[in-house]
Amino acid sequence: MSEIIIKAEGLSKQYRLGQIGTGSLSHDLNRWWHSLRGNEDPYLKIGEANDRTQKGNSDYVWALKDINFEINKGEVWGVIGKNGAGKSTLLKLLSRVTAPTTGEIKYKGKLASLLEVGTGFHGELTGKENIYLNGAILGMKKKEITAKFDEIIDFAGVEKYVDTPVKRYSSGMFVRLAFAVAAHLDTDILILDEVLAVGDASFQRKCLGKMNDAATNQGKTVLFVSHNLSQVQGLCKKGMLLENGLLTFAGDINAAISKYTETGNSERVVDVTKCNRVGPRELAFSITSLKITNVTSESNEIFEEDTIEMEIGFEAKNDFEEVIMAFAISDGLDNQLIVCRSSSTLPSFSLKRNIPHIIKTKVSLALNAGVYHISLGASHVKGILEYVPSVTTIEILPTNTEWEEAKKPTVGLLITHLDWVIS
Amino acid sequence: MQQEEDWSNIISSRSSFSFYSLKDLWHYRDLLWMFVKRDIVTNYKQTVLGPLWFFIQPALTTAMFVFIQRAAKIETNGIHPVLFYLIGITAWNYFAECLTKTSTTFKDNAFIFGKVYFPRLILPLSIVVSGLLKFFIQIFLFILTSVILLALNKTKLDIQNTLLLFPFLIFLMAGLGLGGGLIITSLTTKYRDLALLVQFGIQLLMYGTLMIPKSSTSGILNKLLEYNPMIPIIDTLRQSLFNTEAPNFYLLGYSFIVMVILLLIGFYIFSKTEKNFTDTV
Numbered sequence: 033m034s035e036i037i038i039k040a041e042g043l044s045k046q047y048r049l050g051q052i053g054t055g056s057l058s059h060d061l062n063r064w065w066h067s068l069r070g071n072e073d074p075y076l077k078i079g080e081a082n083d084r085t086q087k088g089n090s091d092y093v094w095a096l097k098d099i100n101f102e103i104n105k106g107e108v109w110g111v112i113g114k115n116g117a118g119k120s121t122l123l124k125l126l127s128r129v130t131a132p133t134t135g136e137i138k139y140k141g142k143l144a145s146l147l148e149v150g151t152g153f154h155g156e157l158t159g160k161e162n163i164y165l166n167g168a169i170l171g172m173k174k175k176e177i178t179a180k181f182d183e184i185i186d187f188a189g190v191e192k193y194v195d196t197p198v199k200r201y202s203s204g205m206f207v208r209l210a211f212a213v214a215a216h217l218d219t220d221i222l223i224l225d226e227v228l229a230v231g232d233a234s235f236q237r238k239c240l241g242k243m244n245d246a247a248t249n250q251g252k253t254v255l256f257v258s259h260n261l262s263q264v265q266g267l268c269k270k271g272m273l274l275e276n277g278l279l280t281f282a283g284d285i286n287a288a289i290s291k292y293t294e295t296g297n298s299e300r301v302v303d304v305t306k307c308n309r310v311g312p313r314e315l316a317f318s319i320t321s322l323k324i325t326n327v328t329s330e331s332n333e334i335f336e337e338d339t340i341e342m343e344i345g346f347e348a349k350n351d352f353e354e355v356i357m358a359f360a361i362s363d364g365l366d367n368q369l370i371v372c373r374s375s376s377t378l379p380s381f382s383l384k385r386n387i388p389h390i391i392k393t394k395v396s397l398a399l400n401a402g403v404y405h406i407s408l409g410a411s412h413v414k415g416i417l418e419y420v421p422s423v424t425t426i427e428i429l430p431t432n433t434e435w436e437e438a439k440k441p442t443v444g445l446l447i448t449h450l451d452w453v454i455s
Numbered sequence: 456m457q458q459e460e461d462w463s464n465i466i467s468s469r470s471s472f473s474f475y476s477l478k479d480l481w482h483y484r485d486l487l488w489m490f491v492k493r494d495i496v497t498n499y500k501q502t503v504l505g506p507l508w509f510f511i512q513p514a515l516t517t518a519m520f521v522f523i524q525r526a527a528k529i530e531t532n533g534i535h536p537v538l539f540y541l542i543g544i545t546a547w548n549y550f551a552e553c554l555t556k557t558s559t560t561f562k563d564n565a566f567i568f569g570k571v572y573f574p575r576l577i578l579p580l581s582i583v584v585s586g587l588l589k590f591f592i593q594i595f596l597f598i599l600t601s602v603i604l605l606a607l608n609k610t611k612l613d614i615q616n617t618l619l620l621f622p623f624l625i626f627l628m629a630g631l632g633l634g635g636g637l638i639i640t641s642l643t644t645k646y647r648d649l650a651l652l653v654q655f656g657i658q659l660l661m662y663g664t665l666m667i668p669k670s671s672t673s674g675i676l677n678k679l680l681e682y683n684p685m686i687p688i689i690d691t692l693r694q695s696l697f698n699t700e701a702p703n704f705y706l707l708g709y710s711f712i713v714m715v716i717l718l719l720i721g722f723y724i725f726s727k728t729e730k731n732f733t734d735t736v
Contacts, residue, residue, distance in 0.1 A: 039462075048734075060645075127571065128572035129569055129570065129733055130734055131467070132468050133468055136465055136466060136467035136468075137465070137466040138464070139462065139464055140464075143464070145572070148570045151570045152567050152571070156496070156497040156501075161492070161496070165492075165493060168485050171482070171573065172485075173482075174485040174488075
């Protein structure tokens with residue numbers, strides 16, 4: 033039996049929603065009054081599961097509720113779950129950035145966490161000074177850093193710039209240097225957020241290789257949090273699944289992933305009958321539903337370049353001839369970016385009355401990160417049957433973690449993949 | 456299955472000001488020096504005068520004080536006013552820097568604190584240490600000025616054996632500044648009202664401490680000034696250099712007790728606040 037290195041017992045974290053002001057002051061005073069009389073915090077009893085999509089009726093929310101797990105030495109765990117499931121909160125608790133509301137985590141040995149690379153880097157300091165500063169922040173001793181200094185410089189490939197202030201570095205060099213320091217941390221337990229998604233593809237591979245090496249050859253215990261299921265699957269043996277602040281599964285990684293994809297319902301169904309119609313329409317015809325399924329990553333988050341499957345349901349009270357279905361994707365400014373008609377591959381068809389139909393297609397979005405609207409339409413031989421603008425919105429997430437960067441308008445709306453050659 | 460006792464660390468909601476936090480602090484001592492170095496190096500990067508700025512600030516403040524002293528005809532006990540105020544300002548600056556800079560620890564470092572754990576106390580301690588370096592540089596300015604004034608025969612120094620208390624006085628000032636700063640930063644993470652008072656209060660206190668000689672006040676104001684724990688420190692410092700009046704060790708003892716109380720309260724509420732402040736800052 034291998035040794036337990038991390039143990040969490042009854043771990044919970046409660047957050048207060050809304051603003052801090054006189055309202056929270058009165059709660060604080062009430063809490064203080066209770067603690068003075070030796071009573072339990074009155075606000076621990078309330079609060080609800082963290083489902084962000086629904087408006088709660090309490091000011092308090094449990095980001096994590098009653099989490100228990102044990103991790104053995106040398107295991108590599110992946111933590112998966114939807115946005116808002118509590119992954120980041122768990123990481124914050126493990127890395128001691130914030131304390132749990134109740135419960136505790138016990139661990140043995142040295143623990144280091146990388147919620148971000150390059151924490152504490154100071155632009156005015158040189159590469160060398162920053163290596164020492166960042167290393168010290170991550171808990172390394174000066175001696176250790178000196179011993180590994182050449183290795184770090186070599187890994188980052190910035191030897192020439194060691195004595196230049198990092199504010200003059202290119203962003204790629206900056207990130208490489210930052211990761212290099214982190215990668216040479218000598219700890220027993222390593223906690224990683226999605227920091228691996230930095231740098232270019234070859235550097236990412238190098239980083240993943242380094243992490244793999246740490247886990248398999250050096251016997252480190254690793255906790256890895258990521259959205260990228262293939263990365264998790266490649267790196268981890270064990271998996272933890274979080275849903276709305278609850279730990280719903282802990283065990284084999286493949287089982288965790290299949291449970292996640294099962295419950296993470298990668299599809300979304302919109303009841304189109306409730307949407308507003310615009311322009312002329314044929315009252316006997318109606319589009320009833322729209323189902324969007326993410327084909328690529330089997331989670332309901334859609335990333336750039338993912339392929340989604342659209343299923344449009346419709347029915348009619350009369351017969352119609354030469355029906356064509358269509359959908360359009362437009363940006364927030366109502367520019368129609370993509371218009372797809374079923375007539376492009378499927379000949380216009382006849383529609384029999386009172387029989388529900390479903391038409392299906394797959395589309396690779398090739399859109400940059402952002403929020404887009406989907407509109408649906410149908411026409412027949414005599415003209416437009418129906419037009420339903422903005423049935424739903426889809427948010428496309430950037431493949432890299434530099435979300436703020438990707439949201440900038442300068443990156444353009446569309447993505448295209450090409451190879452560049454320099455001679 | 457196995458013994459449960461040898462956990463090297465336990466993360467829980469309880470605050471942990473104990474032997475372990477001291478051990479933790481010691482483990483991160485290199486980080487303290489890194490922060491000190493960062494403070495010193497980055498402070499005057501890309502300025503033409505560079506470290507000379509360490510001199511300019513106290514020199515100008517002294518000039519202003521001397522100007523006010525001349526205009527208001529305030530008595531300086533026969534000491535040359537430049538030296539009288541320069542030593543006071545140098546000492547006060549150290550205390551004020553410890554207090555004001557540590558009082559924004561949580562707010563200024565919220566980002567880095569939100570990303571990585573290290574003993575939070577490292578940062579305020581690094582402020583106290585880097586302030587000490589500046590203090591010594593400014594003491595050098597005082598020595599320089601004294602030598603010049605002595606050479607010109609404009610003043611006399613009468614150094615007393617109480618100058619041996621100098622390290623203790625520094626310790627008192629650092630402790631008062633740190634303790635007060637820790638309390639303020641902990642109290643202002645959630646409700647920032649108090650922080651607005653500090654900047655203004657420290658200015659007011661400076662005039663109260665340095666400008667007004669005890670002899671010129673009376674009644675309530677005199678009583679209030681007596682509660683200011685910085686006054687005995689600066690008085691002792693002046694006495695050790697100029698032999699003004701007999702040192703009052705009772706008052707110095709009072710400063711010491713205030714410092715101990717401030718530090719104890721400061722450490723306690725700081726260690727309570729550091730656990731959860733990232734949620735509220």
